[in-house]
Amino acid sequence: MGKNRIPHKSDKKRGKKEITKSIVNFFNSNSADSFSHKQIVEKIGLKKPVEKEIVANVLYNLLEDAFIVETAKGKFKSNNRGLFLEGIFERRSNGKNFFVPDGDAEDSHIFIAERNSEHAMDGDRVKVQMLAKRKGRAPEAEVVEILERKRTTFVGVLDVQKHFAFLVMDSKFLANDIFIPRENLKGGKDGDKALVEVVEWPKKAKNPIGKVIDILGLAGENNTEMNAILAEFGLPYKYPAKVEAAANKIPDAIPEEEIARREDFRNTLTFTIDPRDAKDFDDALSIKHLDNGNWEVGIHIADVTYFVQEGDIIDKEAESRATSIYLVDRTIPMLPERLSNNLCSLRPNEDKLCYSAVIEMDDEANVKNYRILRTIINSDRRFTYEEAQDIIETGEGEYKDEILKLNDLAKRLRAKRFKDGAIAFDRHEVRFEIDEKGKPLSVYFKYAKDSNKLIEEFMLLANRTVAEFIGKVAKNKNPKTFVYRIHDVPNAQKMENLSEFIRRFGYKIKVDGTKTSVSKSINHLLDEVSGKAEENLISTIAIRAMAKATYSTVNIGHYGLAFDYYSHFTSPIRRYPDMMVHRLLTRYMDGGRSASKQLYESKCEHSSDMEQLAASAERASIKYKQVEFMSDKLGQVFDAVISGITEWGLYAEIDENKCEGMISIRDLDDDFYEFDEKNYCLRGRRKKRVYSLGDPITIKVARANLERKQLDFALVE
Structure with missing residues (x-):
């Protein structure tokens, strides 16, 4: 058969001229994306080694002719000369401004000179025109339209002159101080830190013109600096009075008809375990030994949505904030204090309304059954993590049998998770001992002990159970719209980089294979580096190789936890997605139709964005305290x-x-x-x-x- 095979036309070797034509046509048809040498060879269907060598030569010539540009090492893209593109403007105070086109996963940064920037600000959405390419120079563009302003407010220190003032900034995103006419100072004095809005930036003017929105206080004072960090990230640093007032009008008493609608857990042993300084207790555990020998564990979560009605003034504020923010020395709550520390907080010896996941499990922590329902509880005791840890370590103390049993079940749940491929990122947290003026006196590290892990395991179990309850449906049925907490598999290139980096320390890692084998290999690495000088460094780089967890209505599972279904249900006092989950549960348990996927996806995106901002502000506050400490x-x-x-x-x-x-x-x-x-x-x-x-x-x-x-x-x- 081999001898008589009819030659295929692709068997004929393709010459340089033909290959050049194929590559030019390919880039003209795919002008938006970047491609590697290997991808180009595959796309135009070349097989022979000699043809692959010709491709390298052709790409070099096309680069020289500026027909294509190199967006990253070994990645090429059509030069788009004269084309109009939309994307994000990146301003730098050193005058090196860049444009990142939409849909460009390679982060190709196109240079924009200050004279061609139209005074676009960092993060603005802009339309640019590509400029004619000069030989030997990187591609350049000119801003032709600002489509959407990303931010118009900046934080800095006021330099007040006789007839005008400037906001002097130490911002890597704006080199030019903001000019403020005297009448726009809002009482600001020289040396005050202020939040200023840019109102215009005339074409010929070197400086933008602004007005003071708020005076944050005297630069250098702790309160001022913490508020300034929040303001820099566009986060709220005070609570609107009218929202507080609305919360203060909510009655304390729980109506009898509401109690009658709920399952009563007030006579079941229940307690909370929280940090020493916590006031917002949003979860409690109950435990009961059943006649069949199994255990009934109740994971009781504050029923915030009973008090906060969808679309009311408190709800709108909570949705906008999306999360509580934890700075070094303070918490900026998502909900007014009356709700977070009082009405919803599961304080001991008070009747409290809850949303509960009640789970029946055997001695091996195998889940036999579960119920999700609205309940009323009365917590018997408030434990700090330290008190619960003491009972775990000594075997002595109030409710010791129950705490030891819960700890045993939690350890079994944890072991199962790791067997399934969960990743153990137990990193220490930097904490400061702070005096009453906010000055850092010492640094210490917070490590998760068994009492923390006990709570964590049952919260993970509740979150997973709720997600499965809605998401797991019969094969021919579509699940209803829901809010999932998702975590994608690690980026392959980042895993390769991690593998290369740790090799110099004598460590190895699997970069491909099944999800479970890769995650087990990451765990093995984290175990190996534990206690070594390079531990912090390697675990930091390993975390960077991971995708970020986000909120979405599209469930892809949670890689880091090794769960196929996962949601956030257990912290509605401090996270808005948990409130969304509570509302969707109520809707579906009452027989309601599926909610709008589009609406909830946009709410998920907002919550994910706000979570990132809050984390950035938290890091900035730690950085500030570290600098102050040193x-x-x-x-x-x-x-x-x-x-x-x-x-x-x-x-x-x-x-x-x-x-x-x-x-x-x-x-x-x-x-x-x-x-x-x-x-x-x-x-x-x-x-x-x-x-x-x-x-x-x-x-x-x-x-x-x-x-x-x-x-x-x-x-x-």
Whole structure:
């Protein structure tokens, strides 16, 4: 058969001219995306090694001719000369502005000179025209229209002159101070920190013109600085009086007819376990030994949506905030205090309304049955994590049998999760001991102990049970619209990078295979690095390789927890998605039709965005306190580890307190250092000295800039 095979026309070797034509046609038909050499070879159907070599040559020529551009190393894209594109404008205070086109997964940054920026601000949605490509130069564009402003408010310090003022900012997103006419000062004085709105930026003017929205206080004061961090991220730093007033009108008493509608758990042993300083107890556990030998565990969650009606003033405010925010020294609640710390908080010896997942399990923690229902409880005891931990460790204390049983069941649930491929990111949290003025006195680390894990396991179980209750349907049926907490599989390229990075420390990891085998390999790595100098560094890079968990109506499961169905049901006092879940449960349990997927998807997106902003503000507040904590330690010497490498220098983290600072490349003056991105290192050109991620070094604290939340270190040889 082989001898008599009819030659296929694709067997004929294709020459350079034909291949060039195919590639040009391919890029003209796919002008929006970037492609690698390998992808191009596949798409135009080449098989022979000699043809693949021709492709490399053709791509080089097309680059030279500026027909295509290289968007990232080894990725090519049509140059789109003269084309109009829409996307996001990125402003930098060093004058290097960039444009990122829509739908470009490769983050191709197109340069926009200041004169061509139309005064677009960072994050604005803009329309640009590609400029004619000059040989040997990167592609450039010009902003032709600002489609949507991302932000118009900025935080800075007022410099007040006789007839006008400026808002002086230390922002990497705006190099120009904001000009403020005297009448727009709103009582602001020289040296005040203020929130200012840009009202216009005339074409010929160097500075935008603004007006003061709010005076945050005197720069440097703790309250001012914490509020400034919130304002910088566009987050609320005070509660609207009219929302507080609406909450204060909600009656305390629970009507008898409401109690009659609910299952009564007031005579079942119930308690809360929370942090020492918590006031908003949104979950409680009950436990009962059943006649059949099994255990009934009630996971009782504050029934916030009984008090907050959909679309009312409190609900609108909660939806807009989407989450409580936890800064170093304060909580900015999602709900008014009357609800979060009083009406909804599951305080001991008070009748409280709950949404409950009541789960029957055997001694091995196998779930035999469950019910989701509205209940009334009366908590017998409020434990702190420390008190519950003490009972777990000593076997002595009030309700010891119940706590020890719950701990045993939790450990079995946890073991099962890890067997199924859950990932154990148990990272320590940086905490500060703070005086009454907000000054940090010391740094300590918070680790999760068995009492924390006990609560965590039952909350995970409730969240999973609720998601399965709605999401798991018969094969030929569509599940109703629901809010899921989803977590995608890790990015393959990031996993490759992680694998390459940890190899230098002598560790290995699986980057492909089944989901479970990859996650088990990540767990093995985290176990191996536990307690070692490089632990924090490797676990940080491993976390960066993971996708971010988000909210969505499209369920893809939760990779990190190894759950096919997962939701957020257990924290409605501090998270709006949990309130959405409670409402959808009520709707469906009452026989209601499926809610609008489109509406809930947009609510999910908003909640995910706000969660990211809140996390960024929390990190900024920790950074601020770290800089403040180190500001009286100038000149002191510490052992540290290199925690980051960039083209502008090294980042180092002090071993004893995890405060991070930067050593500028300018200060590495013994050689000319080059940044090797692939190998996470700086390499000296002459002496070949290498600074790698994870290397131990000795540093001296050189400068502490609170305004920039930045520590500068100097190397000590």
